[in-house]
Amino acid sequence: MSTRFTPSVVTANDLFEGDVVYLTPQGGWSRIHAEAELFTQQDAAQAALDQALAQPDRLVGAYLAPAREGPNGPEPAHFREAFRARGPSNYPHGKQVEGMCRP
Amino acid sequence: MYAYSEFDHDVLKTRNAQFRAQVERRIAGHLTEEEFRPLRLMNGLYLQLHAYMLRVAIPYGTLNSAQMRQLAMIADRWDKGYGHFTTRQNIQFNWPRLHDVPDILDALAEVGMHAIQTSGNCVRNVTSDHFAGAAADEIADPRPVAELLRQWSTDHPEFQFLPRKFKIAITGSPNDRAVTRAHDIGLRMVLQGGQRGFEVIVGGGLGRTPVIGKVLAEFIPEADLLPYIEAILSTYNSYGRRDNKYKARIKIMVNELGLDEVRARVSARFDALRAEWTGADQAILADLRSAFLPPAFRVAPTDAFDAAYKADPVFRAFADTNLTPHWQDGYSIVTISLKAHGATPGDATSEQMRLMADLAARYGHDELRISHEQNVILPHVHKSDLPAVHAALKAAGLATANIGLVSDIIACPGMDYCALATARSIPVAQQIANAFAAREHDIGGLKIKISGCINACGHHHVGHIGILGLDRAGVENYQITLGGDATEAAALGSRAGPGFAYDQIVPAIERIIEAYLALRSAPQEPFIDTFRRVGAQPFKDALYQTGEHADAA
Numbered sequence: 248m249s250t251r252f253t254p255s256v257v258t259a260n261d262l263f264e265g266d267v268v269y270l271t272p273q274g275g276w277s278r279i280h281a282e283a284e285l286f287t288q289q290d291a292a293q294a295a296l297d298q299a300l301a302q303p304d305r306l307v308g309a310y311l312a313p314a315r316e317g318p319n320g321p322e323p324a325h326f327r328e329a330f331r332a333r334g335p336s337n338y339p340h341g342k343q344v345e346g347m348c349r350p
Numbered sequence: 351m352y353a354y355s356e357f358d359h360d361v362l363k364t365r366n367a368q369f370r371a372q373v374e375r376r377i378a379g380h381l382t383e384e385e386f387r388p389l390r391l392m393n394g395l396y397l398q399l400h401a402y403m404l405r406v407a408i409p410y411g412t413l414n415s416a417q418m419r420q421l422a423m424i425a426d427r428w429d430k431g432y433g434h435f436t437t438r439q440n441i442q443f444n445w446p447r448l449h450d451v452p453d454i455l456d457a458l459a460e461v462g463m464h465a466i467q468t469s470g471n472c473v474r475n476v477t478s479d480h481f482a483g484a485a486a487d488e489i490a491d492p493r494p495v496a497e498l499l500r501q502w503s504t505d506h507p508e509f510q511f512l513p514r515k516f517k518i519a520i521t522g523s524p525n526d527r528a529v530t531r532a533h534d535i536g537l538r539m540v541l542q543g544g545q546r547g548f549e550v551i552v553g554g555g556l557g558r559t560p561v562i563g564k565v566l567a568e569f570i571p572e573a574d575l576l577p578y579i580e581a582i583l584s585t586y587n588s589y590g591r592r593d594n595k596y597k598a599r600i601k602i603m604v605n606e607l608g609l610d611e612v613r614a615r616v617s618a619r620f621d622a623l624r625a626e627w628t629g630a631d632q633a634i635l636a637d638l639r640s641a642f643l644p645p646a647f648r649v650a651p652t653d654a655f656d657a658a659y660k661a662d663p664v665f666r667a668f669a670d671t672n673l674t675p676h677w678q679d680g681y682s683i684v685t686i687s688l689k690a691h692g693a694t695p696g697d698a699t700s701e702q703m704r705l706m707a708d709l710a711a712r713y714g715h716d717e718l719r720i721s722h723e724q725n726v727i728l729p730h731v732h733k734s735d736l737p738a739v740h741a742a743l744k745a746a747g748l749a750t751a752n753i754g755l756v757s758d759i760i761a762c763p764g765m766d767y768c769a770l771a772t773a774r775s776i777p778v779a780q781q782i783a784n785a786f787a788a789r790e791h792d793i794g795g796l797k798i799k800i801s802g803c804i805n806a807c808g809h810h811h812v813g814h815i816g817i818l819g820l821d822r823a824g825v826e827n828y829q830i831t832l833g834g835d836a837t838e839a840a841a842l843g844s845r846a847g848p849g850f851a852y853d854q855i856v857p858a859i860e861r862i863i864e865a866y867l868a869l870r871s872a873p874q875e876p877f878i879d880t881f882r883r884v885g886a887q888p889f890k891d892a893l894y895q896t897g898e899h900a901d902a903a
Contacts, residue, residue: 263377263448265401304379307397325824327765330774331399335766337694337776340430340445341400 256283256321257295258331259309267331267342268306270295276306278347280332281320286311351414351717352497352641354462361505362459365466369393370452377449392472392510394465395451398769404443404451405468406458410478410496410520411439411720411727413463415707418718420461422703428454433703435688435696437760437809438517439477439720440468444767466504471512473503473583479521479528480721483642484683484729486675489539490546492522494638495575498631502576509583513590514598516583517555520548524838529722531563531840532556532812534600535582538838540569547571552582552612553604556806560842561601564609566616572635574620577627581620585612645715645730647678655733658740665740667751667791673736676729682736684714684728685721686743687750687758691787695761695779696724705746713739722809723760725753755790756798756863757783760809764802764819765826771802773819773826774852781856786863793863795876797836812836814878815862816843817855828855832862832889833881846890858893865892 257270261278268276269283277283286292292311299309312331313324323329334341354362369389376386390396394405406421413421421441425433428450429443436442446454458464467474476499483491499518503509509516520537521528530536536551547569554563570578586600589607604612658665674683686706689695698706706726710718713735719727731739743749752758759782762768764775779800786793799813803820810816816831827849834843850858863877869888870880881889891897 260397262383265397265446265448267400303382307383326826327399327821330765334400335776336774337766337780338430 252287252289252292253313253324254285254287254315255292255311256280256285256314257292257299257309258283258312258328259299259306262303262305262307265307270299274298278342278345280314280323280328281317283314283321285314285316285321351412352493352638358462359459362464365393365464365505366452366455366459369455373448373452388470391469392466393451393455394468395446395448396469396769398444398767399765400767401445402448402451403767404446404454404465405436406441406443406463406465407468407475408439408441408463408720409500410476410482410493411480411722412478412482412493413718413720414716415711415718417461417463418703418707418710420457420463422700422707424454424457425700425703427457432697432699434694434763435698435720435724435726437722437724437762437807438475439480439722440475441720442763444763469515470510471514471516472510473499473506473512473516473518476500476503477517477519477528477533477722479523479526480719480723480725480727481527481674481683481729482522482719483644484676484678484681485523485525485527486677487525488523488677489541490522491642492520492537492539493642494635495537495548495572496520497638497641498576498635499579501634502580502631509587512583512587513592514595514600516586516600518579526836526838526840527721529809529812529836529840530554531838532560532809532836533563535579536563537575542569545571548575550578550582553601553609554840555599555601556809556811557599558596558804558806559599559601560806560811561605562840562842563601564604566609566613573632574624576631577624578616578620581616581623584619584623585615589615644678645717647681647730648732650680650732650734652680652733655736658737662737664744664749664751665737668740668749669736671751671755671791672753678730680733682731682733684731684736684739685753686726686728686748687752688725688748689752689758689783690747690750691752691757691783692780693747693783694776695759698726702746702748705742705748709739709742723758725758752790754795754797756786756793756796757790758797759783760797760799760813762801762803762807764800764808768802770805771819772804772821773802773828775800775802775808775817775819778817778819778828778852778855782859785856785860792873793867793877794873795878796863796866797834797878798859799834799836809836810834811842812840813843814881815859817859820849822849826852828852828858830858830862830893832886833878835878844886846886846893848894861892861895862889865889
């Protein structure tokens with residue numbers, strides 16, 4: 248694999264709530280982006296994604312989302328992922344009011 | 351209005367019970383997401399960026415006060431206290447939880463509503479003129495035919511797996527308020543020798559390949575309409591492309607086969623199946639007509655309206671902007687703006703829904719409409735009641751006098767909610783509305799439409815000014831189109847040039863509007879007329895600071 252790999256987190260939507268979740272270093276699922284595990288190696292990222300895809304009883308649509316290291320943990324590297332991690336911009340709904348969004 | 355029959359109620363009950371079982375099986379792990387996804391989509395349930403989204407059909411945009419109150423109840427009980435009205439006369443709830451959705455569908459069924467065929471490759475919610483049955487310029491109310499189409503297309507066994515989704519719009523007026531030319535089939539009522547029929551337009555659509563629909567038949571008598579539409583669907587089902595999702599809409603088939611060939615194949619199919627239609631549809635249509643009879647209008651003086659119009663400038667502005675002539679003397683059509691300056695276009699809180707339901711029940715013969723422009727209409731209000739209606743709307747933040755003006759913007763949910771979006775729409779609409787709020791009455795009629803991706807739910811192609819949000823190398827970027835038109839003179843806007851960054855889009859719109867104000871021949875000349883008179887170039891020069899604007903840059 249010589250193509251450059253973009254550091255990523257594993258993310259999905261929760262089957263029951265539809266809410267955005269992230270794979271943590273402990274192998275659990277957090278609703279907080281900063282608690283996600285940041286993968287810098289493609290093989291490890293793919294293995295983690297495979298693990299997520301093997302949990303269809305609680306997750307929907309797992310994929311690798313570009314991210315970067317920040318002062319409080321991984322941060323979204325694309326604006327779409329920033330919205331998923333925060334909530335909509337027109338109302339104080341979603342993670343931004345549920346204590347799940349760290350600046 | 352049409353009221354559900356026992357048969358309709360039974361169909362919904364069975365269907366909802368099926369879906370409840372499917373949800374239970376999904377939660378129990380007996381269905382995979384791949385198996386469940388088409389089942390939930392057939393019932394209007396999407397998974398969006400932050401949550402599930404339930405899209406509920408409001409057939410031809412018509413609902414009564416009990417239905418509106420039930421939508422408010424659903425918003426409070428299972429969502430976040432609001433709903434979003436869409437360009438296809440649907441309402442979307444943005445935050446339902448999966449295990450609540452069967453209960454929501456049961457609550458909808460209680461008032462004769464559902465979410466069936468609001469997704470999937472089937473015939474979607476049939477849309478219509480939001481002033482149907484009330485407009486002074488109408489030949490006849492198109493809703494009996496719209497309801498006939500709804501009944502025919504719902505669970506139609508042959509058309510559940512079309513090559514792609516299929517949208518039908520119908521109007522009974524020569525002034526097209528239903529964007530019929532941007533639908534897979536557009537139907538425009540026409541009279542020929544005193545006989546009622548429809549001009550049938552085919553292959554219109556926006557999205558990544560925008561096309562203005564073409565006239566497939568200039569006149570189809572009403573009695574032949576349903577078999578003719580079945581012939582179109584059947585032809586499309588046979589010859590529409592299934593190899594490429596992006597080439598699967600009927601507009602591509604029309605383009606590839608040619609209009610004449612499509613017409614010949616539809617005619618052949620029509621000839622083959624017409625005899626199977628023995629008149630049951632016309633018997634149903636006759637019954638449906640009685641369900642859409644005009645309400646019992648009252649004759650009363652309109653002095654209260656005249657007095658308020660004279661005395662109250664705020665009411666006067668509302669009356670001048672938000673009222674449309676009704677065919678019945680003494681009555682008006684009231685458009686309630688869901689575009690308060692800075693608000694999310696198309697959103698209504700549960701409190702607002704209940705107030706609109708109350709007003710419909712008290713002053714509006716119990717009818718409400720949802721427009722494709724994301725507003726709510728009270729189609730039948732006696733003029734003497736308008737001051738009271740206005741006062742109640744004002745108290746609820748629903749009296750913004752901006753219909754047809756700059757801030758009456760169509761905007762899709764965009765990247766604030768939609769999983770397909772490539773950029774945000776809502777904040778752009780909010781900023782434009784706020785920027786022009788003080789002077790929009792001076793600017794006059796101007797349609798701005800915003801989509802957050804090329805699928806064009808925000809109808810940007812047919813906006814006088816269209817805005818398309820894209821992802822350009824990981825940054826939101828907005829393209830502008832100019833000169834689009836959603837009316838009977840439907841036209842696609844042309845791209846003005848390179849796009850603008852998120853923080854530059856409002857100044858860009860300001861430059862276009864300043865150019866219009868300088869170019870218009872008189873304050874009465876609307877934007878689109880000026881644009882057609884002078885062409886795109888002066889607007890492009892203003893937008894990109896070229897030509898005579900270059901020195902000012």
